[in-house]
Amino acid sequence: MQGAPLVGPSIVMSSALSLAPLLAGIVGESNVLTAAEDLVPYGFDGTAALRQRPAAVIFPTTTQQVAECVRLAIQASVPIVTRGSGTGLSGGSVPRADSLVLCLARMNAILDLDLENLTLRAQAGVVTQTIDQTVAPHGLLYPPDPGSMRISTIGGNVAENSGGLRGLKYGVTRDYVMAIETVLADGRIARFGSACVKDVAGYSLKDLFIGSEGTLGVITEVLLKLVPRPAARQTMLALYDDIEAAASTVSAIIAARIIPCTLEFLDHMTALCVEDYAHVGLPTDCAAVLLMETDGHPAAVADEAAKMAAIAREHGAREVRTAKDEAEALGLAAARRNAFSALARRRPTTILEDVTVPRNKLAAMVTFIAETAEAHHLEVGTFGHMGDGNLHPTFLTDERDGDAMARVHHALDAIVTRTLELGGTITGEHGVGLAKKPWLRQQMGDDSFEVMRQVKHALDPNGLLNPGKMFD
Amino acid sequence: MADTLQTLDYAVLQQCMHCGMCLPTCPTYDATKHERNSPRGRIALMRAIADGDLAVSQAFADEMSYCLGCLACQTACPAGVNYAELFETARSTIERADAQPGAARSFWRWLTLRLIFTRPRLLRAAGRGLRLYQRTGLQTFARRTRLTALLPPAVRRVEPQAPPIAGAFSNRLIAAHETPTGEARYRVALLTGCIQDLVFSDVNRDTADVLLANGCAVDTPPVQPCCGSLHAHNGELDLARGLARRMIDLLPPDRYDAIISNAGGCGSHLRHYGSLLADDPVYRDRARLWDTKLRDVQEWLASIGPRAPKAAPFDEPVTLTYHESCHLVHGQKISRQPRELLRLLPGVSFVELPESSWCCGSAGVYAITQPDQAEALMRRKTANIGSTGATVVATANPGCQLQIIRGLREAGGSALVLHPMSLLARAYRNERG
Numbered sequence: 028m029q030g031a032p033l034v035g036p037s038i039v040m041s042s043a044l045s046l047a048p049l050l051a052g053i054v055g056e057s058n059v060l061t062a063a064e065d066l067v068p069y070g071f072d073g074t075a076a077l078r079q080r081p082a083a084v085i086f087p088t089t090t091q092q093v094a095e096c097v098r099l100a101i102q103a104s105v106p107i108v109t110r111g112s113g114t115g116l117s118g119g120s121v122p123r124a125d126s127l128v129l130c131l132a133r134m135n136a137i138l139d140l141d142l143e144n145l146t147l148r149a150q151a152g153v154v155t156q157t158i159d160q161t162v163a164p165h166g167l168l169y170p171p172d173p174g175s176m177r178i179s180t181i182g183g184n185v186a187e188n189s190g191g192l193r194g195l196k197y198g199v200t201r202d203y204v205m206a207i208e209t210v211l212a213d214g215r216i217a218r219f220g221s222a223c224v225k226d227v228a229g230y231s232l233k234d235l236f237i238g239s240e241g242t243l244g245v246i247t248e249v250l251l252k253l254v255p256r257p258a259a260r261q262t263m264l265a266l267y268d269d270i271e272a273a274a275s276t277v278s279a280i281i282a283a284r285i286i287p288c289t290l291e292f293l294d295h296m297t298a299l300c301v302e303d304y305a306h307v308g309l310p311t312d313c314a315a316v317l318l319m320e321t322d323g324h325p326a327a328v329a330d331e332a333a334k335m336a337a338i339a340r341e342h343g344a345r346e347v348r349t350a351k352d353e354a355e356a357l358g359l360a361a362a363r364r365n366a367f368s369a370l371a372r373r374r375p376t377t378i379l380e381d382v383t384v385p386r387n388k389l390a391a392m393v394t395f396i397a398e399t400a401e402a403h404h405l406e407v408g409t410f411g412h413m414g415d416g417n418l419h420p421t422f423l424t425d426e427r428d429g430d431a432m433a434r435v436h437h438a439l440d441a442i443v444t445r446t447l448e449l450g451g452t453i454t455g456e457h458g459v460g461l462a463k464k465p466w467l468r469q470q471m472g473d474d475s476f477e478v479m480r481q482v483k484h485a486l487d488p489n490g491l492l493n494p495g496k497m498f499d
Numbered sequence: 500m501a502d503t504l505q506t507l508d509y510a511v512l513q514q515c516m517h518c519g520m521c522l523p524t525c526p527t528y529d530a531t532k533h534e535r536n537s538p539r540g541r542i543a544l545m546r547a548i549a550d551g552d553l554a555v556s557q558a559f560a561d562e563m564s565y566c567l568g569c570l571a572c573q574t575a576c577p578a579g580v581n582y583a584e585l586f587e588t589a590r591s592t593i594e595r596a597d598a599q600p601g602a603a604r605s606f607w608r609w610l611t612l613r614l615i616f617t618r619p620r621l622l623r624a625a626g627r628g629l630r631l632y633q634r635t636g637l638q639t640f641a642r643r644t645r646l647t648a649l650l651p652p653a654v655r656r657v658e659p660q661a662p663p664i665a666g667a668f669s670n671r672l673i674a675a676h677e678t679p680t681g682e683a684r685y686r687v688a689l690l691t692g693c694i695q696d697l698v699f700s701d702v703n704r705d706t707a708d709v710l711l712a713n714g715c716a717v718d719t720p721p722v723q724p725c726c727g728s729l730h731a732h733n734g735e736l737d738l739a740r741g742l743a744r745r746m747i748d749l750l751p752p753d754r755y756d757a758i759i760s761n762a763g764g765c766g767s768h769l770r771h772y773g774s775l776l777a778d779d780p781v782y783r784d785r786a787r788l789w790d791t792k793l794r795d796v797q798e799w800l801a802s803i804g805p806r807a808p809k810a811a812p813f814d815e816p817v818t819l820t821y822h823e824s825c826h827l828v829h830g831q832k833i834s835r836q837p838r839e840l841l842r843l844l845p846g847v848s849f850v851e852l853p854e855s856s857w858c859c860g861s862a863g864v865y866a867i868t869q870p871d872q873a874e875a876l877m878r879r880k881t882a883n884i885g886s887t888g889a890t891v892v893a894t895a896n897p898g899c900q901l902q903i904i905r906g907l908r909e910a911g912g913s914a915l916v917l918h919p920m921s922l923l924a925r926a927y928r929n930e931r932g
Contacts, residue, residue, distance in 0.1 A: 064558040065533070067547045068540030073518045086532070113534065114519040132532045154523070178522045304577045368518040368577035375513035425513075 043082030043105045043127045050085050050127075053095045058086040058133070069128050072113040072120045073175065074462055075376050076426045081108065081122035086133045090208060090216060090247040093129065097245060098214030100127050106494045109241040111152060111180030116367070116379055117460030119187060119240045119496055126494075129245060131182050137161055138248070144222060145253045146205060151182025151246050158251065167253040170197035173456070174364040182246050188238030190456030192360060195414035196288040196322075197254075199456065201237045208248035209236055212487040222250060235482070240458050241493035243486045257322035260288075261332040262356035264348045265317040265339040266310050270294060270397070272343035273315040274390035277413040279338050280319075281386055285331055289320035290414030291363050297410040297421075300369040305362035307355075313345060317413070318363055320356070363410075367421060370408045374423035378435050381463070382446040383417040383455030395445050396420045403438040405431070417455035443469070459497045467498060500584060500774050502736055503592040504549045507585075512549055514580045515542045521572035526858050526876060527565055535562060538572035538582060545589050555596035563589050564868055567876075568732060569858040570767075570829035583767075583830065584774070590734035612735050616693065616725045617742065623668055626697040630664035660866060662901050665700040670721035672704040677717045684714035685756040685803065690769070692762045693725050694897040702897070705924035706761045706796055712927045713806055715756075720749055726760075728768030731775070732863055743772045744782055752789040761796045761920055763896035764863065767830030769793050795827060796920060797895060801836035808926030811846025813891075819844070819922075820852040820889035822880065822903060824896030828856045837919050841893055844926055852892075853883045861902035873902075881906040884914065892916045 044061055051059045060066060061083050070080045082105075087093045100107050109129045110120040122128050134152040141147070142165055147158060155176040159169045172191035173179055179189070185207065190199045206220030220226065220233035236243055267273045277290050293301065293309070293316045302309040310316060317339065321331040336347045350356040362369075371377045384392045393409065396418070400407035411418035420442065424431045443453055443466045453459070453466045468476045480498060483490075501507040521538040522528050528537035535544070541562060547553035566586065573582045593599065615622050632638050641647050669691040687710060691703045707717050727742035746769075750758055760766035770793040776786040794802070821841060828834045834856070842849050860866060860876030880903060884892055892907075892914050894900050904916045 060533070060535075062558060063553060064544060064556065064562060065535050067553060068534035068537070068543045070543065071517050073516075075516060112519055112522060113517075130532075175519060178519050301577075304579065365520065365577035368516060368520055371514065371516040371518075371578035375510055377516055427509075 042103050043100070043125060046099060046103055046105060046127065047083055049099055050083070050096055053099070054085050054087050054092050058088070060084040069110070069113070069122065069130070072110070072115040072118065074116055074118040074121065074460070075378055077118045077121045077461055079122055079124055081126050081128045082124065084128040084130055086130050088133050090210065093131075093245055093247050094210045094214045094216050096127075096129065097210050097212070101212060101214065101489065101491055104489065104491065106491045107245070108493050109182075109186070109245045111183035112154070112175070112178045114175035114179045115183065115187060115460065116381070116457040117187075117454065117462040119458050119460035119493070120183070121461060123495060131180065131247070134182075134247065135180075140165070141222075146222060147251045147253060148248065149181055149251065150248055151185075152180050155179050155181055155184055162253050163256065166256050168256040169203065169251060169253055171200045171203060172364075174367060176364070181249055181251070185237055185246055185249055186239065186241050187458040188456070190412065190415070190417065192291060192363065192412065193288045194412055194417070194456070195290055196286050201234065203252045204233065204237055204249055205252050206250040207233050207236055207246055209244035209246045211244050212489070212492050216247075217244070220250065238458065240460060240496050242483055242496055243492065245492070259325035259328040260320060260322040260353075260356065261328050262350040262359055263319045263332060263336060264310070264350075264359070265319060265336075265344040266313045266346045266348070267315040267317070267343060268313055268345055269343065270315045270393050271390045273317050274393050274413065276317060276339050276342040276344065277389060278387055279342055280335055281414070283334065283338060285334060287319055287321045287331065287335060287414065289318060289360070290412070291318035291410070292316070292413040292418075293318070293363065293366060293410045294408060296373070296406070296408035297366050297370060300372050300408065301362050301366050303372060304365060304369040305358070307358045307362045309359070309362065317344075318359060320360070366410045367419065370421050370423060373408075374406065374425060376424050376426040378422040378424060378439070379457075380420045380439065380442060381417070381454045381457040382420070382442060382451055383415065384446055384449045384451035386414070386416040388449040388451070389413060389416055389418075392418060392446065392449060392451070396442060399438050399441050403434040405434055405438055412455075415455065416451070461496060464497060464499075500736065500777060501588055503595055504545050504588055505592070507549065507588050509549065511581055511584060512542065512546045514578055515539055516578050517543070518578070520577055521575050524571040524575040526567060526569065526571070527872065530872065530875065536565060538576075541566060541589070542580070542582075542585060545585055548592065555592055557599065560593045560599045563593060565872070567825070567858050567860075567862040567865055569825035569862060571825065571856065571858065574829045574832070574856075583771075587731050587734070587736065590732070591736045592734075594734035608733070612730055612733060612738060616729055617738060619722050619724055622693060622725070623697070626664050626668070629661060630666075633661070633663060660905070662694070662698045664697055667700060669696045669700045669703040669719065672700055673707050673717075673719045675719060675721055677707060677711060677719070679711040679714050679716065681714065683716035686716045686754070687718070687799070688750045688755045688758045689717050689719040690726065690758065690760045690765065691719060691723055692760070692765050692897065693729070694901075695762050699897050699900065699918065702761060702918040702921055705918065706759070706920040708924040708927060709800070709920050710759065710796070713800060713803065718750075718755070723749065726765045726769050727775075728765050729863065731768055736775070740775055740779070743775055743786065744779075747772065747782060747785050747789055752785060752792045755792055757794040757799050758789065758792045759794055759796050759799055761895065761918065763795070763824030763827030763830065764898055766793070766795045767826035770831065795831055795833050795895075797836045797840055798831070798833050801839055805840055805843060807843040808845060808923060808930060810926050810929035812844055812922045812925035812929065813846060816846045816848065817891050818850055818887070818889045819847045819891040819893060820850050820884065820887045821855060821919075822852055822859060822884070822892055822894040822899060823856040824894060824899050825856070825858050825862070827895055837893070837895055840919055840923060844922055847891075847922075850887045850889055852887055852889075854879070859899050859902045859906070861896075861898035863898060866902065877902055877906040878910070881910045881912060885910070885912060890914050891922070893919045893922060895919055
């Protein structure tokens with residue numbers, strides 16, 4: 028493995044493998060994989076430069092099977108790594124060498140669409156986009172739309188508390204989870220939350236499991252909240268010759284009490300790569316592009332769009348373009364969702380960051396990122412959900428170049444430190460996993476960090492659920 | 500282009516950043532939900548082989564045989580991974596490692612790839628033999644008396660799928676040089692293909708007619724080598740290089756405004772002679788020039804401004820839909836142009852086919868090597884066609900055309916399956932009343 032750092036100890040214990048016949052008894056022989064050719068493709072997720080072949084992969088299809096498999100694995104002290112479609116961006120589902128991968132991709136049934144209460148109940152392996160496609164004909168919307176929504180699973184979204192392009196107005200995955208079913212570390216099946224809009228019975232443990240990255244339990248089923256689909260939408264592109272002008276436009280729009288559904292930022296490098304891939308008419312000759320979208324009642328949309336265009340011009344936009352129809356608008360949003368992958372056109376390895384700052388600190392952060400990249404002689408493409416203060420500086424490098432990788436690490440360190448100084452967070456939507464683990468204590472402080480570890484220990488005393496993620 | 504994964508430029512493998520955007524577009528991943536059966540999974544296996552972490556095993560060979568090579572992943576890939584190159588290099592690696600032993604397999608590969616599909620006259624002779632078998636009642640006799648049971652299993656499976664051989668091949672239907680009435684605006688060469696020539700020689704005639712109707716002088720050499728697509732696809736890169744050189748010798752690219760292919764599968768290979776012969780100092784430059792001249796016929800017509808037919812292709816109004824050949828839409832990124840041409844047809848209402856760019860399961864010899872998966876994809880395709888209510892299906896690749904004809908027949912459908920050039924040619928002919 029050229030340049031790929033190993034994850035965790037690389038001693039392969041035979042226990043996960045020796046469990047295979049027993050696991051096959053639970054999920055069926057065809058749902059247990061142990062051959063090298065089958066395992067290599069489960070050694071990674073969507074995160075760069077992290078790879079480790081697991082000992083076995085299984086595909087349970089019911090909660091009951093998950094519970095039985097967990098019980099079996101825990102008894103044998105075999106670590107469990109839960110996985111959906113493996114599109115995560117913090118290494119959350121990258122396995123350990125001795126681990127059993129619990130892949131929920133085949134638990135993909137939509138169990139109920141309740142048009143009276145506006146909810147949808149689904150197994151964890153349902154693909155995110157399928158949920159929105161299922162509810163759209165009924166005039167409903169499931170808002171969270173992470174970049175990988177075409178293939179990411181809802182279970183993975185809940186476990187990572189994924190964001191997306193519409194977070195500014197609609198919030199993130201957490202805001203749409205009403206209840207969950209989860210298999211605990213000892214194999215018990217627990218349910219938290221309910222179909223009630225109001226529910227304050229006991230601790231909100233549902234919220235503890237959302238974003239827990241597979242370290243506290245295996246989420247097997249979710250009940251989701253749906254909202255009315257907006258009647259109108261308008262998408263605009265604002266073009267800038269300087270990045271800070273784009274950032275100050277975003278701050279001004281927020282300060283003007285306008286909450287658009289999307290305020291996406293792409294720098295020159297990102298716009299170039301995205302356009303090269305998608306050919307959607309993104310300008311490639313400006314320093315920054317803002318993709319702005321407002322939705323809702325047609326009159327409100329028209330009013331907000333006009334105000335946003337005016338604010339953009341006041342803050343130095345060279346030009347403001349409006350998407351001529353729904354197809355063009357969808358094309359632009361879809362192209363933006365692929366920004367991270369499109370940046371990979373430039374260089375072999377793309378190291379993605381997820382720092383988030385209060386929105387009035389955006390201009391300072393964007394400038395700092397550019398300066399840091401230059402100081403460390405690194406190529407960077409920055410894009411992100413500017414309306415959320417969530418930036419994705421992406422270093423374009425080559426994992427085989429040890430010197431360059433060291434410089435990337437120094438640059439990341441500097442960016443994280445600056446983010447925390449500005450009152451920001453090391454991850455806005457990708458999760459801690461392996462990629463952000465080195466900085467969690469720095470952000471939390473010792474006491475808060477220790478509370479998290481205590482929670483982990485209380486729910487998973489043997490440390491066998493996704494070990495090594497979030498903290499050691 | 501390298502012959503093995505071990506010698507391949509490592510950057511081609513690294514281009515995949517395993518984001519997973521390819522997964523929802525891959526027909527085999529869709530069927531199994533196993534990462535191994537996905538593009539990024541296969542690339543991970545290739546990389547493990549290049550790294551020396553995995554042997555070129557029978558399981559790897561099986562996996563690369565299970566891959567359709569439809570290249571839907573290449574369209575979906577934001578990172579610009581060249582899956583076509585990886586796919587062919589992987590299959591070549593397998594052949595060189597002899598990962599799929601077996602005397603029978605070796606014999607059939609030798610007979611088809613090395614012998615018949617490198618000798619156009621022999622291929623036509625084989626075609627004539629098959630035609631004789633099909634038309635003299637021998638086929639019916641052999642099947643009725645169960646003589647076919649004596650054939651080796653591989654042949655027995657293919658025998659009923661053997662397409663009906665055309666009555667006359669392209670060389671009897673098209674003169675070596677044909678000129679349009681009026682002034683010739685362009686000079687083009689027409690490639691007649693192998694399966695197209697043996698089974699759908701009328702499509703070649705129709706293509707020539709449409710080119711003539713659009714002001715092109717058409718050169719069609721009566722004997723043409725195979726383009727080498729079949730060979731490259733099946734891991735025989737050296738044979739593919741030899742065929743590419745012969746093709747370039749036969750049709751020097753500097754003599755033509757365009758070199759025209761009407762088969763999606765061939766065109767996808769034909770336009771990459773430049774990379775195939777990149778290490779050949781004698782042919783390199785001509786191969787690069789060749790790539791700039793190679794055009795799919797629909798792409799070419801759309802670029803020169805096609806003349807709208809004044810007559811309808813059919814007496815009655817019809818509903819038409821369009822199935823995209825994988826190697827036309829994904830391999831060559833030609834998707835808009837065939838639709839534009841079909842919309843020019845009077846008396847035809849065009850409806851979009853759901854999942855129009857999802858593989859029909861033909862995929863070269865896939866129906867022979869992976870019959871179950873091919874069958875499942877065929878049924879999915881015919882169900883989608885049925886949902887449109889179309890009475891005519893247009894598609895621009897002989898493999899797809901055969902597969903869909905067979906699929907519709909088995910599903911009890913009656914829709915006609917025609918190449919867009921055949922529809923245009925019919926319309927132009929009807930102009931004469």
